[in-house]
Amino acid sequence: MAGRSTPLTTARGRGRPRDPQTDAAILRAALELFIERGVEGTSIEQIAKRAGVGKLTVYRRWSGKEELIAQAVEQTVPADLVPSPEDVETMTPHEIIERILPAAAETTASPEFRALTARMMGSAVSHPSLMAAYWKHHILPRRDLAMAMLRHAQQNGTVSPDADPDVLIDMMAGAVTWRVLQPDPPDAAEMLRYIKAVYHQIGLYHPTKAP
Amino acid sequence: MAGRSTPLTTARGRGRPRDPQTDAAILRAALELFIERGVEGTSIEQIAKRAGVGKLTVYRRWSGKEELIAQAVEQTVPADLVPSPEDVETMTPHEIIERILPAAAETTASPEFRALTARMMGSAVSHPSLMAAYWKHHILPRRDLAMAMLRHAQQNGTVSPDADPDVLIDMMAGAVTWRVLQPDPPDAAEMLRYIKAVYHQIGLYHPTKAP
Structure with a gap:
């Protein structure tokens, strides 16, 4: 909080x-x-x-x-889920993800996250001012951090240099969002596996590699 | 009866x-x-x-x-947006995507698609029976086709053989869903570029390669 x-x-x-x-x-x-x-x-x-x-x-x-x-x-987003700008400068994407994974899995598997996600997405067209406020004050700053992580990974060669970082961020956030709204929602253990697979597909995380 | x-x-x-x-x-x-x-x-x-x-x-x-x-x-999903099971057996994923791209871009950029997506996601937690019905009768059959395309691509080597197809499908569908609910929604030309980038990241589509 x-x-x-x-x-x-x-x-x-x-x-x-x-x-x-x-x-x-x-x-x-x-x-x-x-x-x-x-x-x-x-x-x-x-x-x-x-x-x-x-x-x-x-x-x-x-x-x-x-x-x-x-x-x-x-305020429902735990502090340990968001890396600091300093973390993003000094740690590898893999290290950052390794650290935030437990909180990310717990949070996204919670009933509260599911309910808030549904309500936020659900109001996006009929009542766009909420999404606009949330996007501007809260999502954009986090996207900037993710963007910096992706640029590092593109320099390191684990993410393709011609990939559009905005599309990659949508693929990561969109997969999690869509997964938790499907019937038979996942528990925290399943979300841990799932989020690893998402980050791995993008090239930010390598489950078999030592950090 | x-x-x-x-x-x-x-x-x-x-x-x-x-x-x-x-x-x-x-x-x-x-x-x-x-x-x-x-x-x-x-x-x-x-x-x-x-x-x-x-x-x-x-x-x-x-x-x-x-x-x-x-x-x-x-019924709002145009027929030319969904490949037939025969298409999936006889065409490459790249060929199938090349054919459905115009309809996919038009449909996902339409105000109707945005409104329906928001309502469907929005009801997923407070009223789960609608998502359950839509998932069972309409999403699952389409996921089976996407699954078959991904298995072909894994055999061809354009998609990693250790990737989880369910996660990849969520990344594709989730990215599009999340993109159209963001402020400043895309037009059809932007969606065409966007969907190509999504399929390319997964390994199903190669913009620079001849089909």
Whole structure:
């Protein structure tokens, strides 16, 4: 979880100290309602009510429900699942993947990840503002890291130099997304094997090779 | 029951001749309502009303809304997008892909495909019976054909023999699915380039090679 506010001050607030417990309650309420009802069935009013705060308390912190839900979804991504820019510069793709694999398998096999994935994909056309907010604030920064890993691998020769990194990232993310929405969803052990196979096909991971 | 058809009844009917125009109207109504409201917001009653028929007329033909919506979605897939089992036996994967590429690019770049993809993915967790029906009746038969193409390519050496075909199929289908749900969706020309890149990465298609 990425709740990094300090106890007394606020980096992003609009003039009042932020209470981390209030923020956490609002984010949790937003996540629950999004899973239960989707973005179209969720309002700031309902989120405030479930969190036990006033509507203005929510509006003071987030400009709209799309930004709020996007941040709530992002907070479900464990910190050890995303490499730092320094990791990407100093470690090989294989080493980075080896380190994030357990968290990646656990996370993507969880019922919460499945439900959030379905809701996010499901709203992409009927309610595109949520995907736009999530894409801009959360997906693009992670794609930049993946892009850097792929460029290293293209320099090292494990990934074809003429491959389009955007297509490769979609193949990796898209496979996992599609797999967890199929009937008979995988458990964490199956996801571990599955994600290794995906990375291996791209050329980022070599199961039989020592790191 | 099914063996007792007379000249006046149909093979699958429950005692009355089927009118192809009625079937088409019901399938079109089911598709429109699914796009507008999702599976949870669509009922047999609403479908019947929009198609201008009675509820019983629908129930006589389909056992439930999931089966009906699954068939309605399937009917949007152009016939020239799916190779026949004979094609798969007699043509190389490269030749098959070369032939289906224009239809694949047109279809996947269409607003209808985007909307249906979002709705289908979106209902996978909250309402899994639709995905289960679509998977069983429509996706699995197509996956079998893709599986046969991949086995040929593994024998020919363009696809790694140790790759898991299920993972490769998910990478291809997942990439396209994820791409069309991103902000700034692609047009048909961009999808043509994109799908070529996906098949090339898997080893089924070689843009620089003559077929």
